[in-house]
Amino acid sequence: MKKDFILPDIGEGIVECEIVDWLVSEGDTITEDQPVCDVMTDKALVQIPAVHNGVVSKLYYAKGEIAKVHAPLFEMQIEGTANSSDAAPAAAVTTATGSEDFILPDIGEGIVECEIVDWLVKEGDDIAEDQPVCDVMTDKALVQIPAKYSGKVTKLYYAKGEIAKVHAPLFAMQHAGMASEPQASAVTATATAAPAKAACALQQKNDAVSANAGSNGKALASPAVRRLARELSIDISKVPGSGDKGRVYKDDVRAFADGKVQSAPTQNASANLATHAVVAATTSGGSRTEPIKGIKAAMARQMVESVSTIPHFTYCEEIDLTELIALRAGLKDQYAKQGVKLTMMPFFIKALSLAINQFPIMNAKVNQDCTELTYFDDHNIGIAVDSKIGLLVPNIKGCQRKSIIDIANDLTRLTEQAREGRVSPADLKGGTISISNIGAIGGTVATPIINKPELAIVALGKVQTLPRFNAKGEVEARQLMQISWSGDHRVIDGGTIARFTNLWKQYLEQPSAMLVAMR
Numbered sequence: 015m016k017k018d019f020i021l022p023d024i025g026e027g028i029v030e031c032e033i034v035d036w037l038v039s040e041g042d043t044i045t046e047d048q049p050v051c052d053v054m055t056d057k058a059l060v061q062i063p064a065v066h067n068g069v070v071s072k073l074y075y076a077k078g079e080i081a082k083v084h085a086p087l088f089e090m091q092i093e094g095t096a097n098s099s100d101a102a103p104a105a106a107v108t109t110a111t112g113s114e115d116f117i118l119p120d121i122g123e124g125i126v127e128c129e130i131v132d133w134l135v136k137e138g139d140d141i142a143e144d145q146p147v148c149d150v151m152t153d154k155a156l157v158q159i160p161a162k163y164s165g166k167v168t169k170l171y172y173a174k175g176e177i178a179k180v181h182a183p184l185f186a187m188q189h190a191g192m193a194s195e196p197q198a199s200a201v202t203a204t205a206t207a208a209p210a211k212a213a214c215a216l217q218q219k220n221d222a223v224s225a226n227a228g229s230n231g232k233a234l235a236s237p238a239v240r241r242l243a244r245e246l247s248i249d250i251s252k253v254p255g256s257g258d259k260g261r262v263y264k265d266d267v268r269a270f271a272d273g274k275v276q277s278a279p280t281q282n283a284s285a286n287l288a289t290h291a292v293v294a295a296t297t298s299g300g301s302r303t304e305p306i307k308g309i310k311a312a313m314a315r316q317m318v319e320s321v322s323t324i325p326h327f328t329y330c331e332e333i334d335l336t337e338l339i340a341l342r343a344g345l346k347d348q349y350a351k352q353g354v355k356l357t358m359m360p361f362f363i364k365a366l367s368l369a370i371n372q373f374p375i376m377n378a379k380v381n382q383d384c385t386e387l388t389y390f391d392d393h394n395i396g397i398a399v400d401s402k403i404g405l406l407v408p409n410i411k412g413c414q415r416k417s418i419i420d421i422a423n424d425l426t427r428l429t430e431q432a433r434e435g436r437v438s439p440a441d442l443k444g445g446t447i448s449i450s451n452i453g454a455i456g457g458t459v460a461t462p463i464i465n466k467p468e469l470a471i472v473a474l475g476k477v478q479t480l481p482r483f484n485a486k487g488e489v490e491a492r493q494l495m496q497i498s499w500s501g502d503h504r505v506i507d508g509g510t511i512a513r514f515t516n517l518w519k520q521y522l523e524q525p526s527a528m529l530v531a532m533r
Contacts, residue, residue, distance in 0.1 A: 016071055018086035020181050023120050024053065024060045030082050031055045033075045042070050050088065053081065065181065067093035084119055113168045115183035121150065121157045122439045127179050128152045129307060130172045139167050147185065150178065153312035155442065156403050156435030164190040246271045309404030309435075320466040325503040328461045329511045334523050335477060336493045341525050349419065359397070360422040361528075362449060362474065365521035367393040367413040368531045370447070373514040375506060377446045379467040384504050396445035396465060397425065399432035400455075406432045407465055409445035417532075449474065458496045469502040470511070 024031060031053040038050050047063045050070075054060075072089040075081050121128060128150040135147050144160045147167075151157075169186040172178050242264055243250040253270045255262035306314060338361055349356045370377045370393050378389045396409035408428040410421055431437040448465045453476035460473040475496035482492045501511050521528040 016089055016091050017066070018117070019050075019065065019088050019090060020117060020119065021053075021062070021081055021083050021085060021087040022181065023083060023122075024055060024062075028055045028083060030080050031060070033077050033079050033081055034059065035077060036073060038070050040070055040073055044068065044070060044090070062087065064090070066090065069093075113186045113188050116147075116162065116185050116187060118150075118159070118178055118180050118182060118184040120180060121159075122152055122155070125152045125180060127177050128157070130174050130176050130178055131156065132174060133170060135167050137167055137170055141165065141167060141187070151308045151403065151435075153308050155309070155406070155437055155439065158436065159184065161187070163187070166190075243267050309401075309406065313405050316466065317463050320464050324464055324466060326461070326464060326500050327503045327508065329499040329501065329508065329515065330459060331497055331499075331515050331519060333495050333497055333519050334482070334492050335495055338522055338525050339477070339493050349422075354419055354422055355426045356419075356422050357425070358477075359425055359449075359451065360418045361522065361525075363395050363397075363410065363413055363421050363425070364416075364418050364532075365518055365528055366395060366447070366449070366472075368521055368528060369514055369518040371414065371531075372517060373510065375510060376470050376514055378469055378505070379446075380469065380502065380505050387505060390446045392444075392446070394444050394446045396448035396468075397428065398448060398450040399429055401432045401435050401437075403435035406435070406437055406442065407445060407448055408432050408437045408441040409448075411444065447471070453477065453495065460498045462498065462500045464500055464502060469506055471500050473498045473500075 021031075034052040034054050036051045038044055038048075044050065044064045045067050046065060049061045050064050051062050052059060053062060069091045070088060071091050074086055074088055081087055118128075131149040131151050133148045135141055135145075141147065141161045141164065143162065143164045146158045147161050148159050149156055150159060166188045167185060168188050171183050171185055178184055243253065243262075246267065248267060248271055250262060250267070253262050253266050254260070256266050257263055335358070338358070342356060342358060342361065346356050374389050375387075377393055378387050380387055392411060393413040394409045394411050395413050396407040399406050399408065408431070410416070410424045410428065413421060416424070428437060428441055431441070445465060445468060447468055448462075448471040450460070450462050450471060450473045452460050453474050456476055457473075458475035458478070460475070462471045462473040464471050475498070477493050477495045479491050480494050481489050482494070484490050497515070499511055499515060521531065
């Protein structure tokens with residue numbers, strides 16, 4: 015089988031490169047990981063390796079030409095597959111049906127595989143160009159894969175839950191206007207009969223699993239629903255689903271937890287009753303093991319790397335938000351009519367950016383061996399979001415140039431996308447400092463872990479109404495919030511973070527000071 019090698023991501027923001035030298039020629043036999051060519055980006059000279067064993071059949075560029083990232087670089091005959099000259103039946107299948115493999119493209123820098131979360135189409139479905147075909151989970155985000163052409167889906171190469179490889183076929187489709195399957199030759203029919211039969215059997219099996227989800231323990235539910243069930247210590251296979259084919263929704267889980275519905279009935283209730291004692295005995299004191307995948311696995315690696323390489327120190331302070339809360343309350347309804355969701359967070363972000371102007375060390379990064387500091391002009395402030403697929407930290411780019419309303423609009427967009435797990439990779443890259451709003455859930459003080467390679471992160475506690483003495487010595491109710499900073503003690507000392515926090519605190523406690531500081 016001949017297959018195009020797709021030029022992968024070779025650096026953040028790189029969209030093309032120059033072919034410096036081919037290290038192989040057409041007709042050469044190559045092995046997996048063998049260097050194929052040298053390419054030059056605007057940052058470095060990069061060597062591109064092969065991903066399969068086989069024979070190079072075509073080079074798409076000459077030396078000195080510009081190659082595009084995510085476009086075919088060369089074509090090869092993969093080892094162990096028939097070539098076009100001695101595989102007439104296979105060629106007939108391709109020609110007669112007009113089917114073409116959809117190659118899973120790069121879906122994020124460094125991503126080489128992903129989990130199939132859900133297929134949004136079935137074999138035999140007609141699809142349109144740009145129509146979503148499936149949801150896949152990487153270790154960074156939930157990504158939706160669209161169709162490149164209009165046509166008909168002829169084969170899905172993976173089942174839900176399986177791991178798909180980047181640059182490998184994801185599904186096959188027949189282009190609109192191509193010959194249909196009934197027009198194929200007898201050879202085609204013979205060649206495709208067995209796969210079609212197998213696919214039909216697989217589909218019947220999948221339908222049976224869906225139809226009997228409750229009886230075989232395989233509940234039909236999204237990752238978010240399964241997560242809710244785990245949080246409530248509920249066996250989701252026992253929850254009766256109200257959706258199509260018994261799909262379980264969050265409301266079903268909550269109703270089951272509240273005791274408003276009974277366990278899902280099984281096909282053989284009497285048998286279950288007879289064996290109830292045995293099942294109870296075998297499940298008591300048991301355990302369940304689940305793999306750590308996707309965002310959670312990436313977060314685990316990131317947190318271990320951060321804690322093991324960065325000497326953290328924590329600094330806490332109390333901020334009086336009484337005046338800021340009153341200001342925001344007076345503006346909230348006015349901007350809501352304009353479609354702007356004005357929460358407290360845009361004020362925190364803008365005040366943080368203003369404070370960074372006087373303390374640029376807070377918006378920097380240190381190299382691996384702590385010999386160089388890089389200061390960033392842009393304040394790309396990250397916001398930790400508790401999404402349905404795990405913790406995501408998208409960042410608002412260039413906060414120093416944006417108004418509070420601009421930041422509010424960006425914040426609304428990013429948090430909505432992040433909670434659905436669909437934030438773009440570009441919004442996850444390039445952060446320079448982070449905010450974690452634990453107070454939205456109920457905490458007051460924390461020791462947040464720095465989002466490496468950043469140098470600092472702050473956790474916001476919940477706002478509390480507490481008694482405090484005013485300037486006259488009188489006790490009055492004030493709106494107070496505890497904040498907790500974690501800093502990289504290699505380059506940020508306690509005095510620096512204390513002075514920085516005092517300035518940030520001044521902007522928040524006296525909104526007029528924030529207004530004067532804006533340019």
